[in-house]
Amino acid sequence: MxxxxxxxxxxxxxxxxxxxxxxxxxxxxxVCIMSGDFVQRxxxxxxDKWTRARAAVAMGADVVFELPLPWVLAPARRxxxxxxxxxxxxxxxxxxxxxxxxxxxxxxxNARDCLIRPQTQGTINEQMGLGLSYAAAADFAxxxxxPQFVGLLTGANNTLGLEYLAALAKYNSKITPLTVHRYExxxxxxxxxxxxxxxxxxDITQYLPVKATNILTKISIICGEKLIFARLCAMRxxxxxxxxxxxxxxxxxxxxxxxxALSLDEFFSAAKTKRFTLASxxxxxxxxxxxxxxxxxxxxxxxxxxxxxxxxxxxILRIARKTAALPIIHKAAQVRKLDKISQExxxxxxxxxxxxxxxxx
Numbered sequence: 001m002x003x004x005x006x007x008x009x010x011x012x013x014x015x016x017x018x019x020x021x022x023x024x025x026x027x028x029x030x031v032c033i034m035s036g037d038f039v040q041r042x043x044x045x046x047x048d049k050w051t052r053a054r055a056a057v058a059m060g061a062d063v064v065f066e067l068p069l070p071w072v073l074a075p076a077r078r079x080x081x082x083x084x085x086x087x088x089x090x091x092x093x094x095x096x097x098x099x100x101x102x103x104x105x106x107x108x109x110n111a112r113d114c115l116i117r118p119q120t121q122g123t124i125n126e127q128m129g130l131g132l133s134y135a136a137a138a139d140f141a142x143x144x145x146x147p148q149f150v151g152l153l154t155g156a157n158n159t160l161g162l163e164y165l166a167a168l169a170k171y172n173s174k175i176t177p178l179t180v181h182r183y184e185x186x187x188x189x190x191x192x193x194x195x196x197x198x199x200x201x202x203d204i205t206q207y208l209p210v211k212a213t214n215i216l217t218k219i220s221i222i223c224g225e226k227l228i229f230a231r232l233c234a235m236r237x238x239x240x241x242x243x244x245x246x247x248x249x250x251x252x253x254x255x256x257x258x259x260x261a262l263s264l265d266e267f268f269s270a271a272k273t274k275r276f277t278l279a280s281x282x283x284x285x286x287x288x289x290x291x292x293x294x295x296x297x298x299x300x301x302x303x304x305x306x307x308x309x310x311x312x313x314x315x316i317l318r319i320a321r322k323t324a325a326l327p328i329i330h331k332a333a334q335v336r337k338l339d340k341i342s343q344e345x346x347x348x349x350x351x352x353x354x355x356x357x358x359x360x361x
Contacts, residue, residue, distance in 0.1 A: 001025075001028045001029065001094050001095070002028070002029045002030070002031060002092055002093050002094050002095075002316060003023045003024070003025075003028055003029070003030050003031070003093070003094065003095040003096070003097050003178075004030075004031045004032070004033065004087040004090075004093040004095065004096045004097070004175065005019065005020070005023055005030060005031070005032045005033070005061070005096075005097055005098070006032075006033045006034075006067075006080070006083040006084070006087070006096070006098060006164065007032055007033070007034050007035075007056070008034065008035040008039045008040065008045070009034060009052045009055065009056055010035070010039050010043075010045050010046055010047075010052070010191055010195070011046050011047060011052070011055075011191065011194060011195075011204075011208060011212070011216055011219055012052065012055045012056060012059060012208065012209065012212040012216065013188055013189060013190070013191055013194060013207065013208055013209070013212075014188040014189050014207070014208070014209055015099070015182070015183055015188075015189040015190070015191075016056075016059070017059055017060075017209045017212075018180075018183055018189075019097070019099055019180050020056075020059055020060045020061060021060070022097065022180045023095075023097040023180075024060055029062045029312055029313075029315070029316055030060060030061050030062050030063075031061075031062065031063050031064075031065070031087070031090065031093055031316060032053075032056055032061045032063070032064045032065065033065050033066075033067050033083045033086050033087055034049070034052065034053060034056065034064050034065070034066060034067060034307065035049075035066075035067050035072045036049040036066050036067065036068070036069060036072060036307075036349065036352065036353075037049050037352055037353055037356035038069065038072055038073060038286055038290075038352065038356065039072065040072055040073070040074070040076070040079050040279075040283075041279050041282065041283075042073065042278075042279050042280070042281070042282025042283035042284075042285065042286055043222065043282065043286075044222045044286075044356055044359050044360070045356070046195060046198060046219045046220060046221060047216055047218065047219045048353070048356065048357075049066060049307055049353075050307060050308070051215060051216060051218075052216075053066075053307035053308035054215050054308050055211075055212040055215040055216050056308065057308045057309065057310050057313070058211045058212060058214070058215055059209060059211055059212055061308075061310070061313075062309065062310045062312045062313035062316055063306065063308075063309045063310070063313040063316050063317060064306070064307045064308045064309070065086060065304050065305060065306060065307065066305040066306075066307050066349070067079075067082055067083050067086065067301070068082070068301055068305075068345055068348075068349060069290065069292060069348060069349060069352050070082075070244070070292060070296060070297040070298065070345070070348075071083065071301065073244070073283045073286055073287055073290075073292065074244065074245070074283065074297075075134065075245070075280070076135070076159060076160050076163050077134075077163050077166075079160075079163070080160060080163035080164050080166070080167050081163070081167045081170070082300070082301050083164075083167075084096070084164055084167035084168055084171065084173065084175075085167070085171060085300050085301060086301050086304055086326070087173075087175065088168070088171050088173040088175060089301075089304065089324060089325045089326045090304065090320050090323065090324050091320065091323030091324050091325060092316070092319045092320050092323045092324075093175050094175065094176065095175060095176050095177070095178050096164060096168065096175045096176070096177050096178065097177075097178045097179070097180060098157070098160070098161050098164055098177070098178075098179055098180070099157050099161075099179070099180050099181075099182040100155065100157045100158050100161045100179045100180070100181065100182060101155030101157055101158050101181075101182050102152065102155065102158050102161070102179065102181075103179060103180065103181025103182070104179070105177060105178060105179045107149075107152075108158065108161050108162060108165060108179060109165060109177075111142065111146070111149050111152055111158075111162060112162050112165045112166055112169075114142060114145070114146045114149065115138060115141075115142055115162060115166075116166065119145065120141045120142065120145055120146075121141075123137075123140070123141035123144065123145065124137045124138050124140075124141045125137075127140050127141065128275070131273065131274045131275045132274055132275065133274065133275055133276070133277050133280070135153065135159060135277075136274065138153055138159075139152075139153035139154065155182075157182050161179060164177065165177055186207075187204075187207045188207035188208065194207060194208075195221065198219065198220060198221045199221045204219070220360060222359045222360065223359070223360060224358060224359035224360065224361070225263070225264040225265075226264075227289065227358060227359060228264055228285050228286065228288070228289045228359075229258075229261075229263060229264040229267060229285075231288050231289045232254070232258045232264075232267065232285060232288050232289075233258045233259070235255075235258070235288060237251050237252065237255045238251075240254045240255055240288070242293040242294055242295070243284050243287045243288055243292070243293065243294070244283075244284070244287055244292060244293070244294050244296075244297055245276075245280055245283060245284050245287070246284060248275075250271075250276060250284075253270075253271050253273075253276075254271055254284070256270070257270035257271040264285065267285075268281050268282065268285075289355065290348070290351065290352050290355055291348075291351065292348065296344070296345075296348060298341055298345065301326070301345075302326065302327075302338070302339070302341050302342040302345060303326050303327045303328070303329050303335075303338060303342050303345075303346075304320075304324065304326050304327070304328045304329070305329050305330075305346075305349075306328065306329070306330050327342075329346075332346065332350070
Protein backbone atom coordinates (compact mmCIF):
# COMPACT_ATOMS: atom_id res chain seq x y z
CA MET A 1 0.00 0.00 0.00
CA UNK A 2 1.36 3.41 -1.01
CA UNK A 3 -0.13 6.62 0.40
CA UNK A 4 0.54 10.06 -1.02
CA UNK A 5 0.88 13.31 0.92
CA UNK A 6 1.04 16.84 -0.49
CA UNK A 7 3.00 19.10 1.83
CA UNK A 8 5.33 22.03 2.37
CA UNK A 9 6.91 21.11 5.72
CA UNK A 10 7.78 24.71 6.47
CA UNK A 11 9.09 23.64 8.95
CA UNK A 12 8.35 19.98 9.72
CA UNK A 13 6.45 20.00 13.03
CA UNK A 14 4.60 17.62 15.35
CA UNK A 15 1.36 17.93 13.40
CA UNK A 16 3.17 16.70 10.30
CA UNK A 17 4.58 13.83 12.37
CA UNK A 18 1.05 12.83 13.41
CA UNK A 19 -0.17 12.99 9.81
CA UNK A 20 2.71 10.84 8.56
CA UNK A 21 2.08 8.25 11.26
CA UNK A 22 -1.59 8.11 10.25
CA UNK A 23 -0.67 7.81 6.56
CA UNK A 24 1.79 4.95 7.09
CA UNK A 25 -0.64 2.92 9.20
CA UNK A 26 1.93 0.34 10.13
CA UNK A 27 4.05 -0.95 7.26
CA UNK A 28 2.63 1.26 4.53
CA UNK A 29 4.83 3.38 2.27
CA UNK A 30 4.51 7.15 1.85
CA VAL A 31 5.20 9.35 -1.15
CA CYS A 32 5.33 13.13 -0.65
CA ILE A 33 4.90 15.88 -3.23
CA MET A 34 6.57 18.88 -1.58
CA SER A 35 7.05 22.55 -2.41
CA GLY A 36 10.63 23.51 -3.13
CA ASP A 37 12.49 26.58 -1.87
CA PHE A 38 9.36 28.76 -1.91
CA VAL A 39 5.88 28.06 -0.58
CA GLN A 40 2.29 28.65 -1.65
CA ARG A 41 1.61 31.50 0.78
CA UNK A 42 4.16 33.54 -1.19
CA UNK A 43 7.19 33.23 1.06
CA UNK A 44 10.67 31.77 0.94
CA UNK A 45 10.81 28.48 2.84
CA UNK A 46 12.59 28.56 6.21
CA UNK A 47 15.03 25.87 5.00
CA ASP A 48 16.07 24.77 1.53
CA LYS A 49 14.14 22.00 -0.23
CA TRP A 50 16.89 19.39 0.11
CA THR A 51 17.07 19.86 3.89
CA ARG A 52 13.30 19.79 4.31
CA ALA A 53 13.04 16.67 2.13
CA ARG A 54 15.69 14.89 4.22
CA ALA A 55 13.81 15.84 7.38
CA ALA A 56 10.62 14.35 5.92
CA VAL A 57 12.42 11.09 5.13
CA ALA A 58 13.93 11.01 8.63
CA MET A 59 10.39 11.29 10.00
CA GLY A 60 8.98 8.43 7.91
CA ALA A 61 8.39 9.56 4.33
CA ASP A 62 9.85 7.15 1.77
CA VAL A 63 10.19 9.33 -1.34
CA VAL A 64 9.89 13.10 -1.66
CA PHE A 65 9.25 14.64 -5.08
CA GLU A 66 9.36 18.36 -5.83
CA LEU A 67 6.34 20.38 -6.91
CA PRO A 68 7.78 22.89 -9.44
CA LEU A 69 7.64 26.64 -8.83
CA PRO A 70 4.88 27.53 -11.35
CA TRP A 71 2.48 25.36 -9.31
CA VAL A 72 3.83 26.34 -5.89
CA LEU A 73 3.53 30.10 -6.46
CA ALA A 74 -0.06 29.82 -7.60
CA PRO A 75 -3.60 29.89 -6.15
CA ALA A 76 -4.83 26.83 -4.25
CA ARG A 77 -6.58 25.38 -7.31
CA ARG A 78 -3.43 25.29 -9.47
CA UNK A 79 -1.26 24.21 -6.53
CA UNK A 80 -3.55 21.25 -5.88
CA UNK A 81 -3.95 20.46 -9.57
CA UNK A 82 -0.20 20.21 -10.15
CA UNK A 83 0.46 18.14 -7.04
CA UNK A 84 -2.39 15.71 -7.72
CA UNK A 85 -1.31 15.41 -11.35
CA UNK A 86 2.18 14.32 -10.24
CA UNK A 87 0.77 11.93 -7.66
CA UNK A 88 -1.54 10.34 -10.21
CA UNK A 89 1.23 10.22 -12.83
CA UNK A 90 3.27 7.92 -10.59
CA UNK A 91 0.73 5.22 -11.38
CA UNK A 92 1.31 3.31 -8.14
CA UNK A 93 -0.22 5.47 -5.38
CA UNK A 94 -3.26 3.94 -3.69
CA UNK A 95 -4.38 6.73 -1.36
CA UNK A 96 -4.05 10.49 -1.02
CA UNK A 97 -4.10 11.59 2.62
CA UNK A 98 -4.54 15.23 3.60
CA UNK A 99 -5.24 17.11 6.79
CA UNK A 100 -8.47 19.07 7.22
CA UNK A 101 -10.35 20.96 9.89
CA UNK A 102 -13.39 18.84 9.00
CA UNK A 103 -11.80 15.42 9.33
CA UNK A 104 -14.79 13.97 7.43
CA UNK A 105 -14.08 12.84 3.86
CA UNK A 106 -17.77 12.26 3.06
CA UNK A 107 -18.68 15.83 4.06
CA UNK A 108 -15.83 17.22 1.98
CA UNK A 109 -16.83 15.16 -1.06
CA ASN A 110 -20.42 16.38 -0.73
CA ALA A 111 -19.20 19.97 -0.49
CA ARG A 112 -17.06 19.50 -3.58
CA ASP A 113 -20.06 18.19 -5.53
CA CYS A 114 -22.13 21.19 -4.46
CA LEU A 115 -19.36 23.63 -5.26
CA ILE A 116 -19.06 22.54 -8.89
CA ARG A 117 -22.79 22.82 -9.64
CA PRO A 118 -23.61 25.42 -12.32
CA GLN A 119 -25.78 27.45 -9.94
CA THR A 120 -22.98 27.64 -7.37
CA GLN A 121 -20.42 28.54 -10.00
CA GLY A 122 -22.74 31.29 -11.23
CA THR A 123 -22.90 32.79 -7.74
CA ILE A 124 -19.12 32.56 -7.42
CA ASN A 125 -18.60 34.42 -10.70
CA GLU A 126 -21.15 37.04 -9.63
CA GLN A 127 -19.34 37.67 -6.34
CA MET A 128 -15.96 37.79 -8.03
CA GLY A 129 -17.41 40.42 -10.32
CA LEU A 130 -18.19 42.44 -7.20
CA GLY A 131 -14.54 42.33 -6.18
CA LEU A 132 -14.20 39.23 -3.98
CA SER A 133 -11.34 36.78 -4.33
CA TYR A 134 -12.19 33.28 -5.57
CA ALA A 135 -11.85 31.82 -2.06
CA ALA A 136 -14.15 34.42 -0.51
CA ALA A 137 -16.66 34.11 -3.35
CA ALA A 138 -16.70 30.32 -3.08
CA ASP A 139 -17.26 30.53 0.69
CA PHE A 140 -20.15 32.95 0.16
CA ALA A 141 -21.78 30.82 -2.55
CA UNK A 142 -21.43 27.51 -0.74
CA UNK A 143 -22.69 28.94 2.57
CA UNK A 144 -25.70 30.69 0.97
CA UNK A 145 -26.91 27.81 -1.16
CA UNK A 146 -26.00 24.93 1.16
CA PRO A 147 -26.40 26.00 4.81
CA GLN A 148 -24.96 22.72 6.06
CA PHE A 149 -21.56 23.89 4.82
CA VAL A 150 -21.56 27.30 6.52
CA GLY A 151 -18.00 28.08 7.64
CA LEU A 152 -16.48 25.07 5.88
CA LEU A 153 -14.25 27.17 3.64
CA THR A 154 -13.00 29.33 6.48
CA GLY A 155 -10.62 26.44 7.18
CA ALA A 156 -7.60 26.72 4.90
CA ASN A 157 -7.02 22.96 4.96
CA ASN A 158 -10.67 22.25 4.11
CA THR A 159 -10.38 24.61 1.14
CA LEU A 160 -7.22 22.93 -0.11
CA GLY A 161 -8.76 19.52 0.48
CA LEU A 162 -11.70 20.39 -1.78
CA GLU A 163 -9.21 21.34 -4.49
CA TYR A 164 -7.44 17.99 -4.10
CA LEU A 165 -10.78 16.21 -4.49
CA ALA A 166 -11.63 18.30 -7.55
CA ALA A 167 -8.27 17.51 -9.14
CA LEU A 168 -8.66 13.77 -8.50
CA ALA A 169 -12.03 13.92 -10.28
CA LYS A 170 -10.61 16.02 -13.12
CA TYR A 171 -7.93 13.44 -13.88
CA ASN A 172 -10.30 10.50 -13.31
CA SER A 173 -7.76 9.22 -10.81
CA LYS A 174 -8.01 5.82 -9.18
CA ILE A 175 -6.38 7.21 -6.03
CA THR A 176 -8.69 7.06 -2.99
CA PRO A 177 -8.78 10.25 -0.90
CA LEU A 178 -8.51 10.12 2.89
CA THR A 179 -8.49 12.95 5.40
CA VAL A 180 -6.95 13.26 8.85
CA HIS A 181 -8.43 15.70 11.33
CA ARG A 182 -6.04 18.60 11.79
CA TYR A 183 -4.99 18.44 15.41
CA GLU A 184 -5.03 21.86 17.06
CA UNK A 185 -2.28 21.20 19.57
CA UNK A 186 0.24 23.56 21.10
CA UNK A 187 3.08 25.52 19.51
CA UNK A 188 4.66 22.39 18.04
CA UNK A 189 1.60 21.78 15.86
CA UNK A 190 1.26 25.19 14.21
CA UNK A 191 3.66 26.22 11.45
CA UNK A 192 2.48 29.84 11.38
CA UNK A 193 3.27 30.23 15.10
CA UNK A 194 6.70 28.66 14.64
CA UNK A 195 7.49 31.00 11.74
CA UNK A 196 6.34 33.97 13.82
CA UNK A 197 8.73 32.89 16.56
CA UNK A 198 11.54 32.70 14.02
CA UNK A 199 10.78 36.27 12.95
CA UNK A 200 11.18 37.30 16.58
CA UNK A 201 14.55 35.57 16.76
CA UNK A 202 13.33 32.73 19.00
CA ASP A 203 14.79 29.21 18.97
CA ILE A 204 12.03 26.81 17.90
CA THR A 205 13.95 23.52 17.91
CA GLN A 206 12.41 22.47 21.23
CA TYR A 207 9.00 22.43 19.53
CA LEU A 208 10.03 20.22 16.59
CA PRO A 209 10.25 16.40 16.48
CA VAL A 210 13.72 15.30 17.58
CA LYS A 211 14.61 13.48 14.35
CA ALA A 212 13.62 16.53 12.30
CA THR A 213 15.59 18.86 14.59
CA ASN A 214 18.76 16.86 13.95
CA ILE A 215 18.49 17.80 10.26
CA LEU A 216 16.83 21.22 10.43
CA THR A 217 19.87 22.77 12.10
CA LYS A 218 19.70 26.00 10.09
CA ILE A 219 16.25 27.48 9.79
CA SER A 220 15.52 31.17 9.53
CA ILE A 221 13.14 33.75 8.14
CA ILE A 222 13.82 35.73 4.98
CA CYS A 223 15.90 38.88 5.50
CA GLY A 224 16.14 40.00 1.87
CA GLU A 225 12.84 41.78 1.26
CA LYS A 226 14.74 44.73 -0.24
CA LEU A 227 15.87 42.50 -3.13
CA ILE A 228 12.26 41.61 -3.96
CA PHE A 229 11.09 45.20 -3.61
CA ALA A 230 13.95 46.48 -5.79
CA ARG A 231 12.97 44.06 -8.54
CA LEU A 232 9.35 45.26 -8.43
CA CYS A 233 10.46 48.90 -8.60
CA ALA A 234 12.63 48.18 -11.64
CA MET A 235 9.88 46.53 -13.69
CA ARG A 236 7.95 48.25 -16.44
CA UNK A 237 4.17 48.05 -16.49
CA UNK A 238 4.34 45.70 -19.49
CA UNK A 239 6.61 43.33 -17.56
CA UNK A 240 4.30 43.34 -14.54
CA UNK A 241 1.40 42.38 -16.82
CA UNK A 242 3.25 39.16 -17.74
CA UNK A 243 3.41 37.86 -14.16
CA UNK A 244 1.24 34.73 -13.66
CA UNK A 245 -1.53 36.06 -11.39
CA UNK A 246 -1.71 39.56 -12.87
CA UNK A 247 -5.02 40.23 -14.63
CA UNK A 248 -7.85 42.76 -14.83
CA UNK A 249 -5.45 45.71 -14.90
CA UNK A 250 -3.64 44.74 -11.69
CA UNK A 251 -0.34 45.75 -13.32
CA UNK A 252 -1.41 49.40 -13.03
CA UNK A 253 -1.96 49.07 -9.29
CA UNK A 254 1.36 47.24 -8.87
CA UNK A 255 3.21 49.85 -10.90
CA UNK A 256 1.80 52.72 -8.83
CA UNK A 257 2.39 50.90 -5.56
CA UNK A 258 6.03 50.18 -6.38
CA UNK A 259 6.64 53.89 -6.96
CA UNK A 260 4.75 55.18 -3.96
CA ALA A 261 5.88 52.68 -1.31
CA LEU A 262 9.17 52.80 0.58
CA SER A 263 9.23 49.12 1.54
CA LEU A 264 7.80 45.76 0.51
CA ASP A 265 5.25 45.87 3.34
CA GLU A 266 4.08 49.32 2.20
CA PHE A 267 3.82 48.00 -1.35
CA PHE A 268 1.57 45.14 -0.23
CA SER A 269 -0.62 47.50 1.80
CA ALA A 270 -1.02 49.82 -1.18
CA ALA A 271 -1.82 47.07 -3.68
CA LYS A 272 -4.03 44.77 -1.60
CA THR A 273 -7.78 44.59 -2.31
CA LYS A 274 -10.61 42.14 -1.57
CA ARG A 275 -10.04 40.73 -5.05
CA PHE A 276 -6.27 40.49 -4.79
CA THR A 277 -5.34 39.18 -1.35
CA LEU A 278 -2.04 39.57 0.48
CA ALA A 279 -1.08 35.96 -0.27
CA SER A 280 -1.75 36.52 -3.97
CA UNK A 281 0.36 39.68 -4.01
CA UNK A 282 3.20 37.95 -2.17
CA UNK A 283 3.21 35.19 -4.77
CA UNK A 284 3.24 37.83 -7.52
CA UNK A 285 6.17 39.62 -5.89
CA UNK A 286 8.15 36.37 -5.72
CA UNK A 287 7.34 35.59 -9.36
CA UNK A 288 8.74 39.02 -10.22
CA UNK A 289 11.89 38.34 -8.21
CA UNK A 290 12.36 34.87 -9.70
CA UNK A 291 11.52 35.95 -13.25
CA UNK A 292 8.48 33.68 -13.64
CA UNK A 293 6.13 34.81 -16.43
CA UNK A 294 2.81 33.47 -17.67
CA UNK A 295 4.62 31.76 -20.52
CA UNK A 296 6.79 29.88 -18.01
CA UNK A 297 3.76 28.05 -16.61
CA UNK A 298 3.01 24.82 -18.51
CA UNK A 299 -0.43 23.27 -18.18
CA UNK A 300 0.93 20.27 -16.27
CA UNK A 301 4.29 19.34 -14.69
CA UNK A 302 6.48 17.49 -17.23
CA UNK A 303 8.59 15.33 -14.89
CA UNK A 304 8.94 13.90 -11.37
CA UNK A 305 12.02 15.26 -9.56
CA UNK A 306 13.28 13.18 -6.60
CA UNK A 307 14.54 15.26 -3.67
CA UNK A 308 15.11 12.48 -1.11
CA UNK A 309 14.37 8.82 -0.52
CA UNK A 310 14.62 6.14 2.15
CA UNK A 311 15.77 2.57 1.67
CA UNK A 312 12.14 1.53 1.30
CA UNK A 313 11.70 4.40 -1.13
CA UNK A 314 13.91 2.58 -3.59
CA UNK A 315 11.16 -0.02 -3.89
CA ILE A 316 8.62 2.70 -4.72
CA LEU A 317 10.93 4.10 -7.40
CA ARG A 318 11.49 0.64 -8.83
CA ILE A 319 7.73 0.18 -9.19
CA ALA A 320 7.17 3.73 -10.44
CA ARG A 321 9.71 3.36 -13.25
CA LYS A 322 7.34 0.76 -14.70
CA THR A 323 4.07 2.56 -13.97
CA ALA A 324 4.83 6.29 -14.16
CA ALA A 325 3.45 8.40 -17.02
CA LEU A 326 6.25 10.96 -16.58
CA PRO A 327 10.05 10.67 -16.51
CA ILE A 328 11.60 10.37 -13.05
CA ILE A 329 14.77 12.42 -12.61
CA HIS A 330 17.41 12.70 -9.90
CA LYS A 331 19.98 15.07 -11.43
CA ALA A 332 20.53 17.70 -14.10
CA ALA A 333 22.23 15.31 -16.53
CA GLN A 334 18.96 13.40 -16.93
CA VAL A 335 17.09 16.58 -17.90
CA ARG A 336 19.23 17.08 -21.00
CA LYS A 337 17.49 14.06 -22.52
CA LEU A 338 14.04 15.59 -21.99
CA ASP A 339 12.09 18.09 -24.11
CA LYS A 340 12.55 21.87 -24.20
CA ILE A 341 9.72 22.56 -21.75
CA SER A 342 11.32 20.26 -19.18
CA GLN A 343 14.76 21.79 -19.64
CA GLU A 344 13.43 25.34 -19.28
CA UNK A 345 11.44 24.44 -16.17
CA UNK A 346 14.43 22.74 -14.56
CA UNK A 347 16.58 25.78 -15.34
CA UNK A 348 13.97 27.96 -13.62
CA UNK A 349 14.15 25.70 -10.57
CA UNK A 350 17.95 25.98 -10.46
CA UNK A 351 17.68 29.77 -10.68
CA UNK A 352 15.17 29.65 -7.85
CA UNK A 353 17.66 27.79 -5.65
CA UNK A 354 20.31 30.47 -6.16
CA UNK A 355 17.89 33.35 -5.60
CA UNK A 356 16.56 31.66 -2.44
CA UNK A 357 20.08 31.68 -0.99
CA UNK A 358 20.46 35.39 -1.73
CA UNK A 359 17.42 36.16 0.39
CA UNK A 360 19.10 34.65 3.46
CA UNK A 361 22.60 36.07 2.97
